[in-house]
Amino acid sequence: MSQRNTAVTNQLTPATTAPAPDDCPLPEVLNLIGGKWSAQVLVELGNGPRRFTQLERAITGISRRMLTVSLRDLERNGLITRTVHPDSPPRVEYATTPLIEDIREPLEALTDWARLAAPAITAARRAYDGSADSHL
Amino acid sequence: MSQRNTAVTNQLTPATTAPAPDDCPLPEVLNLIGGKWSAQVLVELGNGPRRFTQLERAITGISRRMLTVSLRDLERNGLITRTVHPDSPPRVEYATTPLIEDIREPLEALTDWARLAAPAITAARRAYDGSADSHL
DNA sequence: CCGTATCCAAATCGATACTG
DNA sequence: CAGTATCGATTTGGATACGG
Numbered sequence: 001m002s003q004r005n006t007a008v009t010n011q012l013t014p015a016t017t018a019p020a021p022d023d024c025p026l027p028e029v030l031n032l033i034g035g036k037w038s039a040q041v042l043v044e045l046g047n048g049p050r051r052f053t054q055l056e057r058a059i060t061g062i063s064r065r066m067l068t069v070s071l072r073d074l075e076r077n078g079l080i081t082r083t084v085h086p087d088s089p090p091r092v093e094y095a096t097t098p099l100i101e102d103i104r105e106p107l108e109a110l111t112d113w114a115r116l117a118a119p120a121i122t123a124a125r126r127a128y129d130g131s132a133d134s135h136l
Numbered sequence: 137m138s139q140r141n142t143a144v145t146n147q148l149t150p151a152t153t154a155p156a157p158d159d160c161p162l163p164e165v166l167n168l169i170g171g172k173w174s175a176q177v178l179v180e181l182g183n184g185p186r187r188f189t190q191l192e193r194a195i196t197g198i199s200r201r202m203l204t205v206s207l208r209d210l211e212r213n214g215l216i217t218r219t220v221h222p223d224s225p226p227r228v229e230y231a232t233t234p235l236i237e238d239i240r241e242p243l244e245a246l247t248d249w250a251r252l253a254a255p256a257i258t259a260a261r262r263a264y265d266g267s268a269d270s271h272l
Numbered sequence: 273c274c275g276t277a278t279c280c281a282a283a284t285c286g287a288t289a290c291t292g
Numbered sequence: 293c294a295g296t297a298t299c300g301a302t303t304t305g306g307a308t309a310c311g312g
Contacts, residue, residue, distance in 0.1 A: 025250035026175045026243065032257070034170040036285070039162045052294050063286060068295065078260025090292085090293050099256055106245035107162065113239045114161035120235055121168070124214025172305070188274055199306060204275060226273050226312085 029103075032077055037062050037070045039107075042096070045080060046104065049095040165239075168213055173198050173206045178236065178243075181216060185231040 033039050037059065044050060044058050056067055071094060074080040079100050085091040169175050173195065180186060180194050192203055207230060210216040215236050221227040 024176055024179060024247075025254065026179060026247045027172070028254075029246050029250040030166065030170050030175055034166050036163065039166055040160050043160055043162060056294095063288095064295070065287085065297095066285070069285090076261055076264040077257050078264075084294095087293095090295085092294060099253055099260075102252070103246060103249045106242040106249065109242035109245070110165050110239060111160070111162045113242065114165040116238070117235055118161070118164075121213050124235075125212055128212040128214075192274095199308095200275070201277095201307085202305065205305090220274095223273095226275085228274065 032079065035070060035073065037066050038074060041067070041070050041074060042079065042100065042107075045094055045096045049093045051094070052092055055094065168215065169210075171206060171209065173202055174210060175243075177203070177206050177210060178215065178232070181230055181232045182240065185229045188228050188230070191230065 033042060040059050040062075041055060044055055050058070052067070052071075055071075056062065056064065059067070062070075071080065071082065075082050075094075078097060081095050081097055083093045083095070085093065169178060176195050176198075177191060180191055186194070188203070188207075191207075192198065192200065195203070198206075207216065207218065211218050211230075214233060217231050217233055219229045219231070221229065
C-alpha cells in the first residue's frame with residue numbers, strides 16, 4: 001500500500017520539482033507551471049471545477065497521460081485539489097486552491113502582455129533569423 | 137499564432153456550443169522565459185547592462201554554453217540586445233529591451249508570490265509524498 | 273574575453289494499449 | 293469515466309575542449 005515510488009523509470013509519477021537552494025524564486029515559480037500543459041490546465045480550472053474528461057476535451061492536443069501527469073504535479077504542489085466522488089461511473093473533480101488566487105492577476109497580466117507583444121516578438125525573430133551573421 | 141482566447145470566465149456555456157479553440161498565449165510566454173536559466177538572466181539584466189563574464193559570475197551554476205544559448209534565445213525573441221564594442225579585449229554588453237518593461241511588474245508579482253507561497257508549497261509536497269494512498 | 277563544437281546524459285513528450 | 297504501463301522519439305541540459 002504505502003509504496004513509495006523509489007524507482008527506476010516510472011514516467012507517470014509527477015516530476016519532483018527540484019529543491020534547489022537557489023536564491024532566485026522566479027525560476028522556481030516557472031518550474032511549477034512551466035510544463036507544456038500545466039498553465040493551460042490552470043487556466044481551464046480557473047473557469048471553475050472540471051472533471052477529467054472535461055479537461056481532456058477543453059485542452060486540445062493533450063493526451064491522457066500528459067493530463068494525468070500535469071494534474072498530479074499541480075496537486076502535489078498544492079495548486080489544485082482532486083476530489084473523488086463515489087459514484088457508479090467514477091467521477092473526479094479538479095479545482096484550484098486558494099493558493100493560486102494570488103497569482104491569477106500576474107498571470108493574466110502576462111497573458112495580456114503576450115497578446116500585445118506577439119507581433120513584436122515575431123518581427124524580432126524574423127529579423128534575427130533573416131540577418132546573415134546571426135550564427136552558423 | 138494564437139490570438140483569441142475569449143471567454144475566460146464563462147461557466148454557463150452549454151455543452152452544445154462549440155468547444156472554443158483554446159489558443160492560450162500563456163504557455164507561449166512561459167516558453168519565452170521558461171528555460172532553466174532565461175529568467176535568471178533577465179533578472180540579472182534587470183539590474184542594468186552586463187557583460188558576458190559578469191553574467192557568468194552572477195548566475196551560479198550556469199555553464200558557458202547554457203549562458204550563450206539563453207542569451208541567443210532571448211536576443212532572438214527581442215527581449216534583450218547584444219552590443220559588441222570593438223575593443224582590444226573583446227567586449228560584449230547585453231541589455232534588456234523596452235519590450236520586457238511591461239512584464240517586469242507581473243514578473244515581480246510572481247516572484248513575491250513565490251516567496252510567500254513557498255512554505256505552503258513545501259508543506260503540500262510533503263503531505264502528498266507522505267500520504268500512503270496518494271497513488272500506486 | 274567571448275564564445276563554438278562535440279558528445280553524452282537526463283528530462284520531457286506522445287502514441288498506444290490495458291484496467292477497475 | 294478516469295486513469296496506468298510501456299516504449300520510443302524528441303528536446304534539453306551539462307562537461308569538456310577548442311578557437312577568434
